[in-house]
Amino acid sequence: MAVFWASRVSRYAHAVRLWQIASLTTSERNSGEDTIETYYKWRGNRAMTFAKGTAAAALSILTAWLIPFLKNEYEGTDAAWVLIVPITLITALAGLGVLSFIRMDRIHASYITAMVWLQRLR
Numbered sequence: 001m002a003v004f005w006a007s008r009v010s011r012y013a014h015a016v017r018l019w020q021i022a023s024l025t026t027s028e029r030n031s032g033e034d035t036i037e038t039y040y041k042w043r044g045n046r047a048m049t050f051a052k053g054t055a056a057a058a059l060s061i062l063t064a065w066l067i068p069f070l071k072n073e074y075e076g077t078d079a080a081w082v083l084i085v086p087i088t089l090i091t092a093l094a095g096l097g098v099l100s101f102i103r104m105d106r107i108h109a110s111y112i113t114a115m116v117w118l119q120r121l122r
Contacts, residue, residue, distance in 0.1 A: 011106050011109075012103075012106040012107055012109070012110040014043060015110040015113070015114065016036060016039065016040075016110075016114045018117060021036070021114055021117050021118050021121060022121050024036065024118065025118065025121050025122050031118070031122060032118055033115070033118060036111070036114050036115060036118060037111075037115075040107060040108075040110070040111035040114070043107050044104060044107050044108065044111075047100050047101075047103050047104045047107060048100075048104060050096075050100045051097050051100035051101055051104065054093045054094070054096045054097040054100065055093075055094070055097045057093050058090050058093035058094045058097065061086060061089055061090050061093070062086075065086040065090075069082065
């Protein structure tokens with residue numbers, strides 16, 4: 001029952017599986033803790049880089065659009081091009097950033113679960 005439960009708990013698709021954790025317990029180097037920590041640190045850093053990138057892109061597009069908009073430099077241009085397109089793009093990038101933070105939360109929860117199972121299987 002515990003093995004079935006462990007496979008269902010993690011909502012993170014790239015989580016270390018229970019059979020992989022069991023094989024890591026036989027490792028001579030720190031019983032696999034360093035391997036799991038390195039793997040999840042790498043995954044977390046990738047997600048953080050993506051989140052920072054989308055946030056920076058959204059902020060730079062917002063700045064590049066808002067300053068000319070406030071100076072009324074878009075006078076005579078169609079409202080769809082001036083309002084809808086930039087705001088949609090900024091919202092989409094911000095949404096991707098939020099989804100990346102949710103993914104980071106799942107990575108962290110999966111890391112904690114893997115470490116707990118590593119301690120139980122020793």
